[in-house]
Amino acid sequence: MSFVRRLLWLTPVLGAATAAVLLSGNSGISAPATAPKTELKTAVGLPISRVALFSSGVGYFARSGDVDGNVRVDLTFPERDINDLLKSMTLEDFGDGQVSAVSYDSREPIDRTLASFAINLNNNPTLGQILTQARGEQVEVVLQQNVVGQPGTISGKIVGLETHKSTSDKGATTDSEVLNLWCADGMRAVKLSDVQRLRFVNPTIEAEVRRALEVLSLNHDQQKKAVSLHFTGQGRRKVQVGYVVENPIWKTSYRLVLDKDGKEVPKVQGWAIVENPTDEDWNGVEMSLISGRPISFKMDLYNPLYVNRPTVEPELFASLRPPTYAGDLKKFAKAIDPMAAMMDGLSAPKPTAAAEPMEEKRALSGMRGRSGASRGDEEELLRDEAKRQLNLDAVQSAATAAKLGDNFSYNINKAVDLARQKSALLPIIAGEIEAKRVSIYNASVQAKHPLLGLRLKNTTGVHLMQGPITVFEGATYAGDTRVLDIQPKEERLVSYAIDLGTEVNPVVTTPNERITSVKIDKGIVTTNTRIRFQNTYQIVNRSPMDRTLILEHPNRKNEGFNLVETVKPVEETADLWRFELPVASGKSASLTVTEEDNTLSTIELTNSNDDQIRFFLAQTVLSDAARAKLNQALTIKGKCDQAERELAQVTAEIERITTDQTRLRQNLREVPPTAEAYKRYLKKFDEQETEMDALTERQKSLQTSVHQARVAYETFLSNLTVE
Structure with missing residues (x-):
């Protein structure tokens, strides 16, 4: 269990170790100026000794080995892992030595690197563009032998390039670049198409061009980056480097064997699927498989980052611009990466005896292959096979389970060998488990039949990580299911087949x-x-x-x-x-x-x-007191409604008389006063006026009655409180 214990006690060491290990550019960080210079020997790269794989897509890798004296250990890593390496790497020297520096291949943007040379080779420049950058430099030009009127070799300083237009015999116009040189005998113009060879006389310019070409050449292979670890100390001792990088998650799959007769306890077998996607073989590594999911992220620490700065003109050529000032940035306490701290010094238990590989017996297929077997013999063999119980005892768990904080760890007891780009199945669980047969019905899953299932209780004593389960009844395949993470003593339902014998x-x-x-x-x-x-x-x-x-x-x-x-x-x-x-x-x-x-x-x-009140009166749950009050409310409402109806009748009669009087007035204007009809219209108009006065008085009285009845009704309702 030392693998797991060191994971915990080394957590506080991570902060100090990380602060001590300063990551630098190409040359690394040298020791203080007062320290004497030490000669470093180059040691062989450290092999991988421990691996801890997580179900969150990362893995912790530890490399360890013996060194002697002051040593520089050179390692190579894929470029995609450099950011994770810079974020999580921890170094240990177990012989009281010191880690003086860590250096690694820089990744200056190539366009910025090329722009730093005297001749900028960015954007694939032409010969003319290269010579334009070298104006004033001394060059030696060798011309082609068929050039007439020019010496074979010309030496001079580059004045510049210009474009000449020339016309062929057929009238076609072409452009040609001409190099102007200042030579000992004066100015010379040389067509670039006539130049066979050109050399810079200045050795500094020659070296700059050569270095720029080397940068271009090295940029073609960016898959691997070199990292150098500098250890200083006395004598032979053990050193270790640990880091967390991206790695495929490890997965689990299970086999569950049920006894057809229900007399034996079901047995479970768990396998871990691990992968080595690296370009390096894992030979004799101590391995732990951790079921937790620590938070992990990527951060770009490898690429140099530059801040854009403004260009300010001298006061001589431009007026002063109004300045702007940025606010003071708050300082944050440095947060120690808990995952990296937890990984520092991770170690596994000492390896024990290896589990023997599983060897399944194929008795039935072997018996069927016998020549001369009768049909009765075959039927008997089939009956025997149906009664056979699948035996999983040949595979024993090769892992020790342990609680690791909020996580759970399976520590592989035997050192693991896994070749590069290979995967492996490792047995991590083997034993009995409590399971009760049930049929599970859910109408949204299967409307007619339930599913054959089990009520599993995790009695294995270890955490069961999520994964598929292949179920066998006796030695017969029964179906597949899937289970989520199950803690010890926790129960969970699983289903693996349709129960065709039961209908819902x-x-x-x-x-x-x-x-x-x-x-x-x-x-x-x-x-x-x-x-x-x-x-x-x-x-x-x-x-x-x-x-x-x-x-x-x-x-x-x-x-x-x-x-x-x-x-x-x-x-x-x-x-x-x-x-x-x-x-x-x-x-x-x-x-x-x-x-x-x-x-x-x-x-x-x-x-x-x-109608709403009558609806409530129709409810049988209404109390007698409430029923009496609502009936009283209807009586009051009835008086109010009667007064409103009478008022409506009087109002309608007034409107009728008003309309009739309008007709009479029209007739009186049209008929002569001496006519008999005029007298009749006038008499009727006088009678209606008398009736109108009585109706108006009646309308006023009814309006008062309606208002009083409505106020009484609303007052009764607003004060009505009853259960």
């Missing part, structure tokens, strides 16, 4: 709504309405075996529904209620699940009509 018919009844209570408070009626849903599950077991049915029903507690008049569920999840129901072979059963929701609603009586 869900019957859903129409929702029933009923008002259960009515309460009146100051004219506001509050009703409690009960909404009831009822689902009946009719089950038939046609199989030759008794079944224990786990029935899953949607849990709608977050919608306000609660179970009523229903057996208590054996389990309750955030989304489901689970009921357990035994169903004997050849028998039927049923389970009714009733859900109820109570909804409160309020109505203001002063804003409602008579």
Whole structure:
């Protein structure tokens, strides 16, 4: 268990170690100026000695070995791992030595590097563009032998380049670049197309061009980066470097064997799938597989980062610009990476005896291959095979399980050998597990049949990480399932096949709504309405075996529904209620699940009509006192309605007379005063005026009565309070 214990006690060491190990550019960080210079020997790269793989996509790798005296250890890493290396690397010298420096290949952007040379080779410059950059430099030019009128070799300083246009015999115009040189005998113009060879006389310029070409050449292979570790100390001692880099997650798969007769305890076998995606073989490494998921991220620490700076013109050529000042940046305490600290010094238990490889017996296939076997013999062999129990005892767990804080670790007991770009299956669990056969029904999964399943209880004593499970009954494949992470002693349902021998018919009844209570408070009626849903599950077991049915029903507690008049569920999840129901072979059963929701609603009586009050009077849950008060309210409302009807009749009569008088006035203007009709119209008009006066008085009286009745009704309702 030293592998795990060192993971914990070395956590505080990480901060000090990280601060001591300064990461630098190409040359690293040298020792203080007062320290004497030490001669470093180059040691062979440190082999991988320990590996801890996480289920979060990273792995901790430790390299260790012996060094002697002052040593520089050179290692190479893929470029994609450099950022993680710089973020998490820890160094240890177990012989009281010191880590003087860590240096690594820099990654200056190539365009910035090329721009730093005297001749800038960025953007694939032409010969003319290169010579333009070298104006004023002394060059030696060798011309082609067929150039007439020019010496074979010309030496001079570059003045510049220009473009000449020339016309061919056919009239075509072409451009040609001409190099102007200042020579000892004066100015010379040389076509670049006539130049066979050109050399810079200045050795500094020659060296700059050569270095720029080397940068271009090295940039072609950026897959590997060199990292040098500088150890200083006395004598032979052990050193170690640890780091966390990206790695494929390790996975688990299980085999579960059930006894057909149910007499033996089910057995489980767990395998870990690990991969070595590196370009280096793992030889004799100590390995731990950790089921936790520490937070891990990437950060660009490798690429040099530059801050854009403004260009400021001298005051001689530009007026002063208004300055701007940035605020003071807050200083944050340096946060130690908890994952890297936890990984520092990780070690595994001492290797023990290796587990023997599993060797399955294929007795049936071997017997079937015998020549001359009769049909009766084959049938007997098939019956024997059906009774056979798959034996997993040949594979023993090669790992020791241990609790590691909030995580769980499987420490492989034997040193692991795994070639580069290879994967392996490692046995980590082997033993018995508690399992009860059940049939699991969920209408949204399979509407007609439940699924054959198990109620697993993790009695292995170790954490079971999520993964697929292949289920065998005896020696026969029964199906596949998948399980999520299970803590020790935790129970979990799994299903692996359809139970064709059991059939379920869900019957859903129409929702029933009923008002259960009515309460009146100051004219506001509050009703409690009960909404009831009822689902009946009719089950038939046609199989030759008794079944224990786990029935899953949607849990709608977050919608306000609660179970009523229903057996208590054996389990309750955030989304489901689970009921357990035994169903004997050849028998039927049923389970009714009733859900109820109570909804409160309020109505203001002063804003409602008579029909609303009569609706409440029709409710059987209304108390006698409330019924009497509501009937009294209807009586008051009836008086108010009678007064309103009388007022409406008087108003209608006034409107009729007003309309008729308009007609009479029109007739009186048209008919002569001496006519008999005129006298008749005038008499009728006089009678209507007398009637209008009486109706107007009656209208005023009724308006007063209606107002008083309405006030009385509203006052009664607003003060009405009764249970």
